[in-house]
Structure formats: structure tokens, C-alpha cells
Amino acid sequence: MASAFLTPVFMAIICVLIGIIVKGSRERTKKVQSKMNKKTEPRPWVDEDLKDSTELHVEEEDGGEWQGIDNDIAHVPFSTERYSEEDMVKRSKDFYELLNKRRSVRFISNNPVPREVIDNVIRTAGTSPSGAHTEPWTFVVVQDVETKHKIRDIIEEEEEINYKKRMGDRWVNDLKRLRTNWVKEYLDTAPYLILIFKQVYGMLPDGKKKTHYYNEISVSIACGILLAALQNVGLVTVTSTPLNCGPRLRVLLGRPANEKLLLLLPVGYPNEDATVPDLTRKPLEDIMVVI
Amino acid sequence: MASAFLTPVFMAIICVLIGIIVKGSRERTKKVQSKMNKKTEPRPWVDEDLKDSTELHVEEEDGGEWQGIDNDIAHVPFSTERYSEEDMVKRSKDFYELLNKRRSVRFISNNPVPREVIDNVIRTAGTSPSGAHTEPWTFVVVQDVETKHKIRDIIEEEEEINYKKRMGDRWVNDLKRLRTNWVKEYLDTAPYLILIFKQVYGMLPDGKKKTHYYNEISVSIACGILLAALQNVGLVTVTSTPLNCGPRLRVLLGRPANEKLLLLLPVGYPNEDATVPDLTRKPLEDIMVVI
Numbered sequence: 001m002a003s004a005f006l007t008p009v010f011m012a013i014i015c016v017l018i019g020i021i022v023k024g025s026r027e028r029t030k031k032v033q034s035k036m037n038k039k040t041e042p043r044p045w046v047d048e049d050l051k052d053s054t055e056l057h058v059e060e061e062d063g064g065e066w067q068g069i070d071n072d073i074a075h076v077p078f079s080t081e082r083y084s085e086e087d088m089v090k091r092s093k094d095f096y097e098l099l100n101k102r103r104s105v106r107f108i109s110n111n112p113v114p115r116e117v118i119d120n121v122i123r124t125a126g127t128s129p130s131g132a133h134t135e136p137w138t139f140v141v142v143q144d145v146e147t148k149h150k151i152r153d154i155i156e157e158e159e160e161i162n163y164k165k166r167m168g169d170r171w172v173n174d175l176k177r178l179r180t181n182w183v184k185e186y187l188d189t190a191p192y193l194i195l196i197f198k199q200v201y202g203m204l205p206d207g208k209k210k211t212h213y214y215n216e217i218s219v220s221i222a223c224g225i226l227l228a229a230l231q232n233v234g235l236v237t238v239t240s241t242p243l244n245c246g247p248r249l250r251v252l253l254g255r256p257a258n259e260k261l262l263l264l265l266p267v268g269y270p271n272e273d274a275t276v277p278d279l280t281r282k283p284l285e286d287i288m289v290v291i
Numbered sequence: 292m293a294s295a296f297l298t299p300v301f302m303a304i305i306c307v308l309i310g311i312i313v314k315g316s317r318e319r320t321k322k323v324q325s326k327m328n329k330k331t332e333p334r335p336w337v338d339e340d341l342k343d344s345t346e347l348h349v350e351e352e353d354g355g356e357w358q359g360i361d362n363d364i365a366h367v368p369f370s371t372e373r374y375s376e377e378d379m380v381k382r383s384k385d386f387y388e389l390l391n392k393r394r395s396v397r398f399i400s401n402n403p404v405p406r407e408v409i410d411n412v413i414r415t416a417g418t419s420p421s422g423a424h425t426e427p428w429t430f431v432v433v434q435d436v437e438t439k440h441k442i443r444d445i446i447e448e449e450e451e452i453n454y455k456k457r458m459g460d461r462w463v464n465d466l467k468r469l470r471t472n473w474v475k476e477y478l479d480t481a482p483y484l485i486l487i488f489k490q491v492y493g494m495l496p497d498g499k500k501k502t503h504y505y506n507e508i509s510v511s512i513a514c515g516i517l518l519a520a521l522q523n524v525g526l527v528t529v530t531s532t533p534l535n536c537g538p539r540l541r542v543l544l545g546r547p548a549n550e551k552l553l554l555l556l557p558v559g560y561p562n563e564d565a566t567v568p569d570l571t572r573k574p575l576e577d578i579m580v581v582i
Contacts, residue, residue, distance in 0.1 A: 064450065064531060064532070064533070064534060065395065065397065065529050065530070065531045073568045073569055073570065074568070074569045075566035075567065075568055075569065076566060076567060076568075076569045077564075077565070077566055078394060078396060078398075078561055078565045078566055078567040079561065079565070080392065080525055080527060080560075080561055081392075081525050082525050082560065083524065083525045085405050085408075088404075088405060088408045088524045088525065088526075089405060089407050089408055089411070091523055091524050092407070092408045092411035092412055092415070092520065092523070092524045093411055095411075095412075095415055095519075095520055095523045095524075096411050096412075096414045096415040096418070096520070099415050099418045099516060099520075100414075100415075100418045101371065101372075102418055102420075103369055104356065104420050105369060106356065107369075113379075114376050114379060114380060116380050116383070117376075117379045117380055117383045119575060119579070120380070120383035120384055120386075120387050121383055121386075121387075122575065122578065122579050123387045123391075123575050124383070124386055124387040124390050124391075126572055126573060126575070126578045127387070127390045127391045127393055127572065128515060128518070129393075129395050129518070129530045131532075133570055135572065135573050135578065137578055138578060138579075138580060139578055139579045139580070140579075140580045140581075140582065141579060141580065141581045141582070142582045143581065143582070144582050147582050159355065214532060216507065216508065216511070217507065217511045217532070217553070217554075220507070220508045220511030220512050220514075220515065221511050221512070221514050221515035221518065221530070222515060223511075223512050223515060224419060224511065224512035224513060224514060224515020224516045224517075224518075224519070225390060225515045225516070225518065225519050226515075227419070227420070227512065227515075227516065228386075228515070228516050228519045229383065229386055229387070229390075232382055232383070232386045233374065233379045233382050233383045233386075234371055234372050234373050234374045234379065235379075236371060238356050239356070239420045239512070240355060240356045241355070241422075241505060241508070242355070243355060253580075253582060255580075262508070263508075269371075269373065270369055270370065270371055273368075274368070274369045274370070275366035275367060275368055275369055276366065276367060276369040277364045277365070277366055277367075278364055278365045278366065278367045279364065279424055281417060281418065281426065282417060282426050284410060284413065284414050284417070287413065287417045287426065287428055287429060287430055288410070288413050288429075288430045288431075288432060289429060289430070289431045289432065289544075289546075290431075290432045290434065291431065291432070291433045291434070291435050291438050291544060
């Protein structure tokens with residue numbers, strides 16, 4: 001009688017036990033899954049640009065010299081003009097003094113600039129070295145007034161969104177220090193906007209993607225040579241990297257998906273009343289170490 | 292009696308039931324965890340360089356102009372030399388012809404080069420723009436014979452490991468196309484090795500890390516200006532990115548952990564019997580689009 005009475009009690013205990021165990025196991029699973037979700041939280045200010053499938057940093061990690069070319073390419077003798085040591089010192093000093101006058105200028109006049117000069121400075125940028133000689137750059141020169149204004153609209157609109165929505169608290173202090181100028185008049189006034197795209201991959205004859213190793217470094221180096229070429233002819237620009245505008249500008253300019261905007265350079269003469277922040281540059285001893 | 296006999300049977304069933312449930316829940320947890328592990332598989336050819344905590348691409352995504360500086364910095368009038376259109380065209384053409392003679396040269400003579408020239412080309416590189424004027428570059432100039440040879444040992448050793456162990460199948464074809472020259476004699480013969488480090492973050496007075504936005508693009512642009520300055524004085528180099536050597540070279544050269552090797556440039560005069568691959572560059576119409 002006693003044990004007959006006990007059986008349903010056991011049954012009850014079992015049910016409770018099973019309930020507890022199942023619940024516990026479910027929670028354990030949830031915990032682990034939530035960890036996973038944290039790992040894959042969206043970061044809009046980054047992922048929007050990644051829509052262009054440009055996250056190839058891993059694939060860019062092939063190293064070595066950038067001269068890697070088909071082995072069947074013939075080698076030819078190379079020689080270069082050799083200057084006297086006196087000339088070398090003078091040329092190096094003159095070039096330094098020329099480039100040291102370069103400043104980032106945001107007050108650009110609408111005075112016209114000869115197209116031939118723009119062609120030549122971009123030809124010059126095209127002499128840059130590149131990983132495996134892929135030459136992974138496209139220089140889009142915008143002189144059309146309407147297109148320039150559309151670019152300005154996109155950039156000013158996106159920038160507002162960036163500051164209002166995309167920036168995490170961790171950026172607040174940095175932004176406080178940054179001159180967040182909403183008005184980018186130079187995008188209308190500069191006679192040319194040069195938008196530099198990096199080709200993050202190429203296409204093989206069989207239609208497969210061909211990784212462009214070091215495309216970002218290669219194109220940035222080309223931009224350094226472009227800045228030197230602009231300074232050499234007395235034109236000014238301001239180096240800008242429109243945040244999150246890449247995809248929209250790429251579509252506006254009809255560039256393919258393998259190209260990602262790296263820099264935008266408005267190019268022209270400075271306004272007569274142009275100003276620049278009163279900055280200094282680090283002295284040589286702060287940037288050079290000799291061993 | 293019957294129910295008295297059944298009780299232990301119930302107990303047995305309970306034990307089996309509990310066993311099954313617990314096992315099942317454990318396996319579910321394992322499955323999810325193994326998913327997580329897949330997400331974080333090690334990639335030696337990347338992660339070794341990341342030991343320098345340089346994966347700041349997310350933090351580098353702050354956009355806009357690079358002139359962002361404290362608002363309390365005074366602005367001063369800016370003017371630049373204005374050339375006649377005729378002069379501009381000529382200067383742009385001459386500069387293009389000078390830089391178009393630049394080639395990546397791996398056959399570098401041991402003829403000495405005046406230190407003053409090296410100082411000036413690095414001064415010139417230091418005029419480059421940088422995100423928020425952080426000037427995040429360190430140029431390590433190595434002229435010491437023993438240090439140059441240690442650098443060569445590290446690079447040749449690491450390169451062998453790279454090719455033998457680190458490259459995935461997906462790279463095999465690319466590598467076949469690359470001239471994998473194991474001997475890097477120029478690392479001994481070049482009178483100077485310039486190792487360019489990017490400072491991926493700086494230190495604030497309170498000891499906290501200060502992100503250097505766009506440090507890689509900034510330093511690459513500076514390297515483009517450096518290449519132009521070298522070409523301007525008749526010196527040659529080959530752009531190289533020693534794969535996975537960054538941390539070892541950083542330690543060898545006594546650079547801090549916030550600096551990561553970006554490029555290594557051996558600098559000198561070309562050998563008399565120097566050769567270069569018989570390459571051509573893309574014509575202007577292949578790299579420029581005008582709108």
C-alpha cells in the first residue's frame with residue numbers, strides 16, 4: 001500500500017527532474033549561441049563599405065618584392081642617370097623644399113586648370129610600383145558640374161549620418177578634436193575632383209577572381225606620387241577619405257564592384273583668401289632612426 | 292507487492308532517461324562551441340604579424356578630410372607659387388618623364404651614397420599628409436653591415452618558411468607566377484636599407500592608446516613621396532614587404548610594439564650589370580576615366 005502510493009510520487013519527481021535538466025541544457029546552449037552572436041555583431045560604419053567585397057587583407061598577405069612577374073618575361077639591361085654627389089645633395093634639397101611647401105587646402109578656386117596637366121599628373125601616378133605589377137588603380141577625373149554636385153550631396157549626407165548614428169562613444173573624444181566641417185564647398189568649386197579607386201581583385205580569362213596583393217598599399221603609394229606631381233605644378237588639394245560613401249560614389253560613377261574608393265582629391269588653385277591651420281611638421285630626428 | 296516491485300524499475304528508467312537527456316544537452320552545447328572554434332581558426336601567415344596588435348582597420352574607418360586638428364589651432368593665410376599654364380604643362384611633362392624612368396631594381400651596388408641625400412629624401416617623405424596630422428611613420432635607416440646581414444638572415448629564413456608552410460593551396464598558382472628569388476643579395480650590398488614602420492597607435496599623456504586613423508594609407512602615401520625623392524636623385528630601390536618578418540625585424544631594430552613594418556627599401560646605385568624585367572605600363576586611357 002505504501003509503495004503503491006509512492007509510485008505516483010516518484011513519477012512526479014521524475015517529471016520535475018527532467019524539466020530542470022532540459023531547461024538547464026537549453027540555457028547552456030543559449031549562452032554559447034549568444035557568445036557567437038556577439039562575435040558577429042554588425043558594424044555599419046565598416047560593413048557598408050565591405051559590400052564591395054573588399055575585405056581581402058588576409059589574401060593580401062603574400063610577401064616579398066613587388067617585381068614578381070611571369071618568369072618568361074625577358075630581362076633587359078638597366079641604367080639610370082648618375083648625378084655628381086654635389087648635384088644629388090642639391091636636387092634632394094630642392095625637392096624637399098618644394099614638397100615642404102605642400103599643405104592640405106580646402107579653399108579651392110574655380111579657376112580652370114589645363115586638362116593636359118591633369119593627364120600628366122595621373123600618368124605620373126601610374127608609374128608607381130604595385131604588387132606583382134598589377135597596377136590596381138583607377139583615377140576617375142570628374143569635371144562635370146552636375147556630377148560634382150551629386151558627389152557633394154552624397155558626401156555631406158553620409159557624413160551627417162556618420163556622425164549622428166555610426167560613431168561609437170569611443171570616438172567622441174577624437175571627433176571633438178576633429179574639425180567636422182559639414183560644408184564641403186570645394187566639391188563644387190574645384191575644377192577637378194580626382195576619385196582614386198583601388199581594384200581589390202581582377203578577373204582572369206576564365207572569369208575567376210584574381211587577388212590583387214597589397215592593392216591598398218600600392219594605390220596609396222601611387223597617390224603619394226600624385227600629390228608630389230600636383231605640388232610640382234602649383235596645384236593644391238586636400239586628402240579626403242569619404243566615410244561610407246564608397247559604394248554610392250562607385251555606383252554614381254559607374255565603377256565595377258571590384259573597385260573600392262580609396263581617396264578623393266579636389267584639385268585646383270587655392271582661393272586668394274585661402275587659409276591653413278598653423279601646423280608644424282616633426283623634425284627629422286623624430287621620424288628617422290639611423291643604425 | 293507488484294507496485295513494491297515496480298518502484299526500483301521506475302528508478303532504473305529514471306536513471307536511463309536522465310542519462311540520455313544530459314548526454315543530448317552536452318552534445319548540443321559541443322556542436323555550437325565547435326562552430327565558434329571554426330570561426331576563430333588560426334591563420335599563421337596573418338596572425339603572426341598581428342602579434343603587434345595592428346588590426347585596427349575597424350578603428351581606422353573614421354572618414355573625412357585629413358586636416359582635422361584641434362579647433363583652437365590658428366589659421367594662417369596660404370598662398371602658393373602660380374606658374375603660367377605653359378610652365379605647368381612643361382613641369383608636369385618633365386616630372387612624368389623623370390618618374391617614368393623609375394624601375395624596381397634588385398641589383399644594387401655597394402657604392403657609398405652621401406648620408407645628406409638620405410636625410411633629405413626622408414625629410415621629403417615626412418612632408419606627406421596623414422590622418423589628423425598624426426605623422427604616424429618611422430623611417431629606420433640601416434647602414435651598419437652586421438645589422439643589414441641579420442636582416443637578410445631573418446628575411447631569407449622567414450621567406451623559406453612562408454613558401455613551405457604558410458601558403459595555402461589557393462596561392463600555389465599565384466606563387467608559380469611569382470619570381471621567388473631566395474637570394475636577396477641587395478640586403479647586404481645596398482649601402483642603406485630603409486625600413487618604414489607605421490605607428491598603428493600613439494600614446495596619450497594618461498598612457499591610453501590613441502588610434503592613428505588611416506595609418507597604413509598615410510605611411511604608404513609617404514612612401515610614394517619617398518620613391519619620387521629617390522628617383523629624383525638617381526638612386527634605385529625595390530619595394531618589398533617581407534612577409535611575417537615584421538615582428539622579428541621590429542625587435543631586431545628595437546622599435547616599440549605600436550610600430551609595424553610596412554615596407555623595406557634597399558637604397559643605392561644600380562649595379563653596372565643590373566637588369567629589369569621587360570615590362571610596360573598601362574596607357575593613360577586604361578587608368579583614367581573622365582566624367
